[in-house]
Amino acid sequence: MSNSYDTLARLLQRESSEIVDGWVSAAGGVNASPKVRAEAVNILATLLPAIQSETRHDSGSNGWQPVKSALEQLSASRAAQGTSAGSTSAFVLALKQPVFTALQKDLASDSQGLVQAIAEVTGLVDAMAQWTVDAYQRTREQLIARQQEELLELSTPVIKLWDGVLAVPMIGTLDSNRTQLVMETLLQRIVETEASLAIIDITGVPTVDTLVAQHLLKTVTAIRLMGADCIISGIRPQIAQTIVHLGIDLQTVTSKATLADALALALKRNGYVVTKPR
Incomplete structure (x- = not known):
């Protein structure tokens, strides 16, 4: 796993702009707003230190908290806009395509390493998507609870x-x-x-x-x-x-x-x- 994470870190450092472009395009964002691209850039910026840290194997460690915070911000923003949890999760999952493309170029001569890297990146992005869904659910529950309180106040005037x-x-x-x-x-x-x-x-x-x-x-x-x-x-x-x-x-x-x-x-x-x- 260390070699795969090292490869991914190298690609994020060397081809971050291309990966962001491919991510936004894979997410269906041909005419994406600057905010969507900024969200992608922010998530990748937090992901790089996480996979370079000594605790990169432990997703519950402090090293992964910035990544989770970025995904929580994404979920909160999308929930406020009325975007569904599925669409929000699909945006995160779209990161796989440009990363796989970059891995194929970088590990073209190492088929075994390529298969291992793709499998581990798949697990990583899937976990990020799950974090996003969990954060989205919490955000929606908080939003609904706040709206219920506001409705109660409006429905009981003195x-x-x-x-x-x-x-x-x-x-x-x-x-x-x-x-x-x-x-x-x-x-x-x-x-x-x-x-x-x-x-x-x-x-x-x-x-x-x-x-x-x-x-x-x-x-x-x-x-x-x-x-x-x-x-x-x-x-x-x-x-x-x-x-x-x-x-x-x-x-x-x-x-x-x-x-x-x-x-x-x-x-x-x-x-x-x-x-x-x-």
Whole structure:
């Protein structure tokens, strides 16, 4: 393996420009952007010291970390652009063609050495492609998790309806993470606005089961511990029947059929009287 790596290192030093050109061309980049070529140059620049290091046989050593970092940067960039993991991996695998061509020229008189070098370079590039796929997967998971957090924040706004009155319109399915976010955001807004009453509107919640009811009760309890009160609105007939059938006790929680009814009650509790002008 040492001889093959030495040969590869010599080729990368002597024919790096030609290898980059062949790599970009093999990847289908006849009209590739300068960024694609820069990515190829960066990966080869980190690969050369790795295969020249004393720990070149150990892919988990520090000598290979720059290569992995370059591949992680490639994966992150391609993931952000919406490129698939397969296409990103195929770009790395395209490195084989120009390297094989260079090896054939350099080892034309040594068929056994050529076969060994091709086999070892194949294993090396395949490992790089696998690192790329792994990094791409991690990047996508982080991106999806961040987008989910942003969507949760957007889907659970805390609205000031009146002086001392806040409202949280809930839309979609409630789970533990979302309920925790709603609770934290609502309690923080109660502190900031010194609100005395919060309305949780579940008109947009498709179903209410035991778990959802428990989440609501926990939120109501937390609001009361902050010195405020809570009204749950949007309880449709179907949801009311479900709550009764499940035996869930919401008698200690004030509820209204619509958000308008809850707002009217909130204003009344705060001493406001709403009348139509004659």
